[in-house]
Amino acid sequence: MTELEQYIKSYFGVVKQDELATIGSLFKSTTLHKGDYFLKTGQRCDKLSFIQSGLLRIFVSTENKEVTQWISTKGYFVTDISSLVFGGPSRWTIQTLTDATLYTINRTDYERIGELVPKWHELEKLFIVKCFTILEDRIFSHLSMTAEERYHFFFENNRELFNQVPLQYIASMLGMTPETFSRIRKKQIS
């Protein structure tokens, strides 16, 4: 059983063995090297990947600066869901921060997975709702917290990330400059 199948099983419990196997067979193992691009802004996103290992950074480059939207980790899916579902150009660029192993389904298979695995749409909905909730919480954090509070909140829930990726990316993701991040961090350590 692949990690993806195990993950789905542990997360949803009741999924028929054959459905699980079909899902597993449609997602092919792929590897990326550190720095490889998973997707670039403007491209149509034609794949959905489950991260078995590695870290991917989702960001946008604007005129003068780069904004990191999120860093995706092991056990989560990565894609531009809007582009995948509606077919428009991707807003994000997605690049690996480390070597990575993914299970990837291409657009063709993605578009027929619902026929092959009737339960797929429901499972997918659950994944999306889970991520939706994370986004809601992030917005709430911007409406009601200071930079320092956002830092602490994120740090408590994602300690391990702090010694795996350049901190400037975490700073950007939390909506502050590297300098502010550094000063908050200094306070916390001492």
Place this chain on the structure above:
Amino acid sequence: MTELEQYIKSYFGVVKQDELATIGSLFKSTTLHKGDYFLKTGQRCDKLSFIQSGLLRIFVSTENKEVTQWISTKGYFVTDISSLVFGGPSRWTIQTLTDATLYTINRTDYERIGELVPKWHELEKLFIVKCFTILEDRIFSHLSMTAEERYHFFFENNRELFNQVPLQYIASMLGMTPETFSRIRKKQIS
């Protein structure tokens, strides 16, 4: 055909007439008066409603202040999706800002709508992805824009809302104080 059915049809095109009718029959027309609560923080959310008319405010009350997460309008769904899907307590309170007419499905029917209308999960996924994209954009706006830029961006896309609801709620939703909102607004007008 109810507005909900029309909306689904216009949005997705190819939905079988009988499926559409089944969906329409499961969502019952309900009305709320201005100030009524649709949902309170801590309750399990047991319904999903489509807004035919009216405005609903989604907010959280913390110790010292109230944070408006969003204002839902005609043509959109309203619920606490996370609570509805996973059954946990709702994080939000949802209250009408005006009299409102909704099409509402209760939990029992919601849990079996997928059996009655096989295409439901897929349609629902599309709705959720659409909202997901809005949330992503909102987060991006907090990572890369000033309060003033957020104001303009929102104003351009939601002018009509500005003379329908107390502006303090819009201010909160955009992550600024009513005072800052007022000053930005003054600049814009003059």
Place this chain on the structure above:
DNA sequence: TTAACTTCTTGATATTTGTCAAGAGCATTG
């Protein structure tokens, strides 16, 4: 109509956060 509310505005001031510039610490590479 008056009184009581609510909402919005304005000014003065404080706090938070950003910007700019410089340098330190490390890792990578020729």
Place this chain on the structure above:
DNA sequence: CAATGCTCTTGACAAATATCAAGAAGTTAA
């Protein structure tokens, strides 16, 4: 090894935004 990049830190200062306090304007209700 020296040189070159990254990344992070620090300080001085500027800009954005929040807070507090007061009042104006409009709305609701007795």
